[in-house]
Amino acid sequence: MTNSIDELDSMSTGSAIFAIGTNTTECHPIMGLGMLRAAQRGAKLIVADPRAITLTQHADVWLRLKPGTDVALLNGLANVLINEGLADEQFIADRTEGYEDFKSTVMRYTPAYTEAITTVPAKLIYKAARIIGTASTTATYYTMGITQHTSGVDNVRSVANIAMLTGNMGKPLTGVNPLRGQNNVQGACDMGALPDVFPGYQKVHLPDIRKKFSQAWGVEIPETSGLRIPDVLHEIEHGNVKGLFVFGENPMRSDPDINHVKHCLEKVDFLLVQDIFLTETAEMADVVLPGATFAEKDGTFSSTERRVQLIRKALDPIGNSRPDWLILAQLNNCMGIDTKYDSPEDVFDEMRSLTPSYKGMTYSRLENEKLQWPCPSEDHPGTPILHIGEFIRGKGSFFAAEYRDPAEMPDEEFPLILTTGRVTAHYHTGTMTRRCWGLDGLSPEERLEINPADAARFGIEDNGYVVVTSRRGELRARAQVTKRVPEGLTFVTFHFSESPGNILTNSAADPETGTPEFKVCAVKVRAGSAEKHPAKPYEVKTVCA
Structure with missing residues (x-):
């Protein structure tokens, strides 16, 4: 999230909330309640979702779009904002680039043209755009209804286009605010649990970054990125991946086309699973390592608003179960990689020494303070709002996305x-x-x-x-x-x-x-x-x- 969760408590008459691709009251109930309370205080609520959900019952405008047509809808909103003079021309001139190409693209997405693609009535597209464009502030929230598409990146960029177009970035009660789908998924990504980055989203392909981590870890790190999950399955099928270590994940239920997932997991020579229960994936494993639950381990969680929260265990792990960090450290030691951590705090301190956005956070500060990254020094208060004054990359970039159909559309056999x-x-x-x-x-x-x-x-x-x-x-x-x-x-x-x-x-x-x-x-x-x-x-x- 570019902004903070508690901003919902300050939204009232004059503010607007744009919720797209998010069933917030069911998937993020506390935030959903915050949205409903803001609407009760007078904030305008615009909801874009194919299904009738609790938020749509309280919306000032419900944009009931056809699934997978988000880019077209967002381009249609941009078309109205520009043509009706509701774009923030000063913000666009001072803080963005790529606007003219973007404008040229969205001019074709008239409300009538957009309605033909999305099935959202043109009059509602006008109404929603006018609310977004005239509100004193508009905050946008989205979840997997935006990202879990073959056009997911275009969807996210299109959401950001609307925020930049109206100057709703870098100030309170605004921003582009993704609500992450699982507890601590933000923290996992922050820690580098992605195939192309180190902790803090530092790119693997950058020589200076790679050198820094190589020196800290005492190993030569390859310059190539790792594999994404679909690529892992592809490489298993082609015999290039022989073993798989799965922890805290249940791909036999969470991944698409699980018959294909089952085929791939059966094909590997060795499957190691680490989890707190014997999941459907763990049942297929050659070896299962029992992990500890959240209540049985110390450490930190990073929430969807970039807030790092210290947790302390309520009880010791049961039986042979152990915290994840300890299992990983002991596996390293068994493989001849000397890993000297005595506590999660040791791991955290090493990570923050290598990660500028976390550098100012210590366990002692986290005991008493609410800190959001970036927090570059120990006297820094943290960053509740990103992009104040300028974007991290300098200028915000408009992206001209075109609508394209989902990969699989209904037909006579599957209607x-x-x-x-x-x-x-x-x-x-x-x-x-x-x-x-x-x-x-x-x-x-x-x-x-x-x-x-x-x-x-x-x-x-x-x-x-x-x-x-x-x-x-x-x-x-x-x-x-x-x-x-x-x-x-x-x-x-x-x-x-x-x-x-x-x-x-x-x-x-x-x-x-x-x-x-x-x-x-x-x-x-x-x-x-x-x-x-x-x-x-x-x-x-x-x-x-």
Whole structure:
């Protein structure tokens, strides 16, 4: 996030919130509540989402776009902002570049043209653009409804275009604010858990950066980047990756086209999995290392707003389980790599000594202060708002993106679009939440949302079982006939092992990031039977109140 979560508490009349591709009240409930409270105080709320969600019920404008048409919608909004004189010309002149090429592109995306692509009525595009352009401040929030497309990078750049176009960057109550999809995913990325960067997003291909880390670690680091997850699977298929170490991840449920994932995991010579439960992926492993839960280890979490938070364990790890940092250090030592860490603080101190954005953070400061990176020195207060005065790269760059269709569109054989997401009761692949009776009782099985018109067309009854099929696999779920989804669209989650949503999804990915297109694939639906619906793969236990 360029800005901070608590800014929602200051939004009221005159402010605007633009939520696109985010079911915030279900996936980030605290922030969703903050948005609703801001709307109650008078802030204007614009929501772009194909499904009827809690936010759309409270929105001043609901832009119900066709899945995968975000670039067209955002270009249409930009078209109105420019043509109606609502662009911040001074901000554009002083702080950005590439505007004329961008302007030339979006001039073709008239509201009428945009409506033809997105199905959003032109009058609503005008209304939303006018709110964004006339509000004293507009803050934009998005999640995986923007990123999990083959056009995900173009989507994000297009979101940033709107913020720069209206001067809503580098000041309070504004910004481009991605809400990360998992706890500490921000921290994992900050620490360099990406194939082309060291901690602090320092690029592997830069010789001076590589030299710095080589000297600190006592090894020669190659100049080539590592592999993204789709590339790893590709290399396994071609025999170039023989072993795989998976920790804190359950690709047998979280990755797209899990039949293909299963094929790849079965092909490796050695699969090592480190986790807190015996997940579907761990069940396939040659060796499983028991990790510790968040309550059993010390360390830091970095939240979606770049805030680094110190955590202390509540109890010692159970049995043979150990904290992740200790397992990794001991594995290094077993392989002859001398790794001398006595605590997570040692690891953190080494990292911050090599990472300018974290350099000013110490455990003693984190005990008492709320710090957001960049924090370059120990007397620096942290940075609640990015890009004040100038962008990190100097000038903000407009990017002229063109709409392109998702990788897989409905046809005669597979006439419906499937999109995937989450429900409040469950987290990610359900590894923890499905073992909690209180949460699993709220949402005990997969439900396919289907529009009444489509249900009638395919003989589907509400609350009856259905079989959903894509080009990659099929699952059985209970039907929820509802107008939450428009005609032609269906929805499932990926929380349920007995009905794994990602057996259907397409592994086609954004060419720049490798992020798969979880939000659009083509399916067909037919009535099923309860007798064929498999039982739960494990007993739900009372592990939380």
